[in-house]
Structures are given as C-alpha cells and as structure tokens.
Amino acid sequence: MPVTIEPSSATVQQGGRIAFITKEQPPNLPVEWEVLGVQDSPVKDRRNPYRAWWNVSPEQSPGDYIVRVVITLKPGQTIGTTDPNDLANAVMAVNEVDVGEITIQVVPAIRPPFSSGDNVQVQMNPAATFPEDDQALWSLIRNSTDRISFEEYDAWLEPIMCNPALLNAALSKIVPPREKPDLAALPFPGVDAYQLLKRATEVFLLAECGVFVSSNKDVIDKLVGRLDLREERERYGERVLPDDPFRQAITNRWRRYISADPKGAAGHNDPAVLPYLGVIQRNLPGVLLRSAHSFGVDTCYGILEDKLRYPFLLEFIWSYWHEEGMLCSSLDAVANRFQNLRGTLGPDPLAQLETDPLRALGQLLWGYVQDEQHRLTAVRRAYEYDHQYGITQLPLGAPALRPADSRPRFLEAFHTLLNLTSVFFREDDDTTVLADGFPVLNALKDVHLLLTEGQHNQYGDLPWTARQEMLIQEWLLSRREMREFLPTRTMVAYPERWMGQVDCMKRLQGWSPDSVIHFRDLGQFGEQLLLSVRFGNWNAVIDRSQAAQWARYWRTEIQGYVHAYRSVTGVDLGVERTDARIDVTMPAIHLRRRLADQSGRRTVSGAESATAPAVGYTPRAQLSPQPVRQLPAVQPRVAFPGRPSSGAPAQLPPGTPSRPLPGRPEGR
Numbered sequence: 001m002p003v004t005i006e007p008s009s010a011t012v013q014q015g016g017r018i019a020f021i022t023k024e025q026p027p028n029l030p031v032e033w034e035v036l037g038v039q040d041s042p043v044k045d046r047r048n049p050y051r052a053w054w055n056v057s058p059e060q061s062p063g064d065y066i067v068r069v070v071i072t073l074k075p076g077q078t079i080g081t082t083d084p085n086d087l088a089n090a091v092m093a094v095n096e097v098d099v100g101e102i103t104i105q106v107v108p109a110i111r112p113p114f115s116s117g118d119n120v121q122v123q124m125n126p127a128a129t130f131p132e133d134d135q136a137l138w139s140l141i142r143n144s145t146d147r148i149s150f151e152e153y154d155a156w157l158e159p160i161m162c163n164p165a166l167l168n169a170a171l172s173k174i175v176p177p178r179e180k181p182d183l184a185a186l187p188f189p190g191v192d193a194y195q196l197l198k199r200a201t202e203v204f205l206l207a208e209c210g211v212f213v214s215s216n217k218d219v220i221d222k223l224v225g226r227l228d229l230r231e232e233r234e235r236y237g238e239r240v241l242p243d244d245p246f247r248q249a250i251t252n253r254w255r256r257y258i259s260a261d262p263k264g265a266a267g268h269n270d271p272a273v274l275p276y277l278g279v280i281q282r283n284l285p286g287v288l289l290r291s292a293h294s295f296g297v298d299t300c301y302g303i304l305e306d307k308l309r310y311p312f313l314l315e316f317i318w319s320y321w322h323e324e325g326m327l328c329s330s331l332d333a334v335a336n337r338f339q340n341l342r343g344t345l346g347p348d349p350l351a352q353l354e355t356d357p358l359r360a361l362g363q364l365l366w367g368y369v370q371d372e373q374h375r376l377t378a379v380r381r382a383y384e385y386d387h388q389y390g391i392t393q394l395p396l397g398a399p400a401l402r403p404a405d406s407r408p409r410f411l412e413a414f415h416t417l418l419n420l421t422s423v424f425f426r427e428d429d430d431t432t433v434l435a436d437g438f439p440v441l442n443a444l445k446d447v448h449l450l451l452t453e454g455q456h457n458q459y460g461d462l463p464w465t466a467r468q469e470m471l472i473q474e475w476l477l478s479r480r481e482m483r484e485f486l487p488t489r490t491m492v493a494y495p496e497r498w499m500g501q502v503d504c505m506k507r508l509q510g511w512s513p514d515s516v517i518h519f520r521d522l523g524q525f526g527e528q529l530l531l532s533v534r535f536g537n538w539n540a541v542i543d544r545s546q547a548a549q550w551a552r553y554w555r556t557e558i559q560g561y562v563h564a565y566r567s568v569t570g571v572d573l574g575v576e577r578t579d580a581r582i583d584v585t586m587p588a589i590h591l592r593r594r595l596a597d598q599s600g601r602r603t604v605s606g607a608e609s610a611t612a613p614a615v616g617y618t619p620r621a622q623l624s625p626q627p628v629r630q631l632p633a634v635q636p637r638v639a640f641p642g643r644p645s646s647g648a649p650a651q652l653p654p655g656t657p658s659r660p661l662p663g664r665p666e667g668r
Helices: 084-090 134-147 150-162 166-171 192-208 217-225 229-236 243-258 275-282 305-309 317-324 327-338 360-370 378-389 410-429 438-453 461-477 499-509 516-534 544-553 555-569 587-598 606-611
Strands: 005-007 011-013 017-022 031-035 051-055 063-072 097-107
Touching (some): 005 063, 005 097, 017 063, 017 097, 134 229, 134 243, 134 544, 150 461, 166 192, 229 544, 317 327, 317 378, 317 461, 327 360, 360 461, 410 438, 438 544, 516 555, 544 555, 555 587
Antiparallel strands (some): 005 017, 017 051
16 A cells, blocks of 8 residues: 655745655654655654655756655554455555655755845844653643543533432543442442432542553544544644644654563563553562452452552642642531531631522531531641642641651752753743753653652552542532522632632631632642643653753643742742742741731741741641641630530631540540
C-alpha cells in the first residue's frame, strides 16, 4: 500500500524550509527520507522519524522535485488498511518496503535589491521545539482531572438523583482492573437520599478518574479520543497537522511511552505500564501482579494490578486548598445549625438558616449529619498533608500534630520550581536568548523525589476518600434550597455553582474575604502540576529540552498557580530573586496574617511574627507549636448547666461544641 506524505506547503523558496509527515505511522519501523536528484536529504525528527524537514539550499535550481519516504516492513506488517477483506492483499513479505512520493516545487527566492538607507524589517522567531513522548501523559492527566471536575460531576449526578435506576447503568462504566463498589446501606433510618448520593459519587470517581494503561488499541483510541485537540495543538505547538494525523501522533507517543520498558510488567501478558511505575516494579523482583480478589487464597501476595495499571491521578493538594478555601467549614457550619448548635458567642450569623422537611435538602443534611463518624476528620487530613507536603492547616486551639514522617523541604523545592519556571518563561519569550532548561530539570527532580518519598501509607486511599467527601459537600452547597439562606452575589461569574455559597458563609462568619475562586484555582492547577511531576520518570531524564517542554506545556497552570497564590497570601513566587532565597512559610501563616490585616488588627501573636519572615528559610522547630489557619482562634465557650464543655474539632468553625471521638488521632 502506498504511503501518504502531507507537506506543510506545496511550494518552497530557495533557501527556505518545508516540513513533511506521513499519514501512516506504524511503530518501530526503519524510515528513510530522500529528495531525488538532490545531495542533501531531508532531516528526520529524532523523536518521530515519520516527520522530516528539507532545508532548501539558496543555490537550489527552481523546479519540481520528488520527495520520497521508504518504510521497511516487518514480516506480516500491514500499512494503510483496517478492512479484514483487504488484509490478505496488504500483507508484505520479509524485507519488503512501502514507498511514498510527493512533488514539491522550488520557486526562486524574492531578493529585492537593497541600497544604503533602506529600512529592512527583521523578525526573530522562537527556537524550534520537538515534541516529547511524555506530552501524551500530560495530555491524559489534564483530561483525567477535567473529567472529575465539579461541572462534570454535577452533570453526571443530577440524572441519577432524579432516577436512581440509572445508577446500575453507571456501574457498567467501571472497567477492570477496578472493582465495582459494594453498595451497602448506612445503619440509620431515613438516610436513603444521602446514601444514594454517596454511592453515586463513588461510582463517578471509579468510572471517570485516572488512566487505564494498556497496549490494547481500543483502549488507547478511547483515551486519546477524549482529548480536546484544539487546545492540545496550541500546547504542542503543532499548527500544521490536521486533526486525524495529530491525534495519531499523540497515540503513537503514548504507545511508545508506556512500552518504553518491555520488562516493566513482568509476569503479565501486557507489558504496558508508566515508566516510573515500571521502575518501582523492577525494584520488586519476583513479585507478580495480583487482583484484589486474590486475597484469602494461597497466592494473595503480589502487586495489586489495579494500582499499577490504573493510577487514579488524584493529588491531595486539591483537598488542601479547597479546605483552606473554607469548603468543609462552610458545610459543617450549616450542619451544626441544622442540629441547633450555636456557633459563636455573639449574634448568630446563621440564625435565619432554616430547612424544611418537604424538600430534599433536609433529608440530605440528615444523612450527612448521621454519617459524620464515617467521614475523615481535619486531623486525619492534616497528618497526611504533613506527610506528603510538610504543611498543616489547623486553627489555633487544636492539638499540636506529632507526625512520624514529614516533608519539611517540599515547599522550598516546589516554590523553587515555580520560581525557576517563571525565569525560564521570561528568557523563552526573549527571542534573542536561548532559554536554559537545566535549572528547571534539576528542580523537577527535587520535587519528584520528595513527592515519591511521601507516597506511602495512606497515599491513594485518603486522597480518594477526601475527594469523594468534598465533591458531596460542593454539590450540597450548590443546591437551590441552600441559596435561599446563603444568598450569592448575582453579578459575580462564579465558575462553579457552590462557590457563591462559600463566599457568602465567609462574609457571614468573618472569615477570610479572599474569594474561593483563587483557592479552587490553586487546588486545580497544583494537582495537575504535581501529578505530572509525581508520575513522570524524571530521575531517568538527562535532556534539558524535556524539562523545557514541560514548562512550556504547563505554562498556563504554572502562571495561574503563581497568580492565585499571590492573591491569597500576598507572596509573589515568580519574582526573580538575586539572593536565591525562596519563601517557605506555610500558607496557613500567610492566610492568618492577611486575615488579621484585613480585619483591622495591627498586631500578630509573637509566635507567628517571630517565625514567619516574608522570605527565607524558617526552621521547622521554630514554627508555632499550634498550627494556624485563616480561621480565628477558638474562643472560650460558657458551658450550659448540666452539659459538659469541650473544644471544637479542627474542621469546624470557632466556638462549635463537640467531643473528640475515642480511638482517633484527635482523641489521643
């Protein structure tokens, strides 16, 4: 079958440049390019041999030239057909070749005469970039995180809540190696509506979250078919290829990326695996893949297949920033008022918050309150924040954390990466400078190492549970009944419907006036950036161009994170520093300080002011023994006669009475 060559143009001037790419791109085959009658052959792309450039000599004679590509086929290899009836005719013998030709016209270069005093326009273009196979992973990470956004979750959930029978149909979307959940009922009466909400949310994450790594063609086509090609084309810098060849190019990159190490999945008939996870698997020699169903039998020891081949692609920093944005505290304040619990010593800002038993919100809140002991506490989340990122977010008055393992250098490494990429962008925009990607590469390796060191114990299970609970909280706050007593500002274009209610609650309670939009951006952009660093095999990368491509691909997210961080903390991570000192103060300290400043307070507690410099490294031992957050300190409460008084749980607003549950970290 002939090979189709697609040129960037039908003509080229003397001294010009023209690009070619083949429509058919079978993997791992020898490819040669040539121009008949010309000594200088086209230059192949070192990452994609099916793409080439012909640099036409200024002395090349005008005329028509034939560009030829020759692909050497393997035994039984076919090109250009998927019809079973044509396969017999398309099978090639050993050492046969497939040839494609196209005619290109070389035209004389336009060389206007110049004389002294003439004005000549000179245009400098950015340096040429070459696509990396890693970009396919980055595209799928963006697609995975977008598929579990609130807008997608809300559109998926509404039909199920109105018609519970659709939940069974949704279960069919869960593909192996993931397991369908056990939809057991809660042990309380009157919680059917909330139980349906909880079940549907779990099914949503199981069906939409993560990337199934497989070499199966149908699986790969389904993954790549979900991508927004228009947006990906801008990020890749590919403006020549039509949609079909561009989609095929991403498919080829993904296929090469997951099969870069055929030994990565030893013991299984499909070697496809992320290179980073393949390295981890090689470090466990002799351990075979096992299904979670194998527990309880003699061969239950092994690597869980669903964890290896179906990485869930969730980052806990998403939960951290949404919690700092007061998402959890807002719904907990509503739940307390639902139980007739007063939240403050002064006038109750939620005095007029009332639900009715005739509409669904009251039933949903009843189930939410009854299920409290089955939800994560703020202390559980705080310990994992500290384990993965070395940051805490508990308010004053909460018991001090006693972590066994922490990442105190993560903020320094991550903020250094963001600062170096900002410097890289300024150099890359200057067409007179060739931006150096080595500093970015070294910073990526540092962040990758710290992320993987914290990828143990509760990693995976706790972020998954936290995401499920916070999606439920967002959906409950977005209900129309909730907007009746938490009125939003109509003219503010909130990207997601729950945001207005959170900002309203923050105004009522006197919490931070910074909009929850910035906290949502920090969670969304931070998650995508850290996922690309965590699951990339950066320890094996030595090419600085790969780090440069990472920075260019994620530029929107990097600059969006830097802007949102400056909006909520007042610290600009993108400023080029001459003293090499990076801000490593915990975000919670900045948030509390800004809350004090915006509330008209002129002083900050000595412990905070002494340990929170604007820039520079702060030893962890000098930090306040009680982690802080943007919430005010817990105020003392006068106990009712005959009723014991206790401190407030960390995730609830100040002054809320509650008793720690025995057996949990906050109860010790």
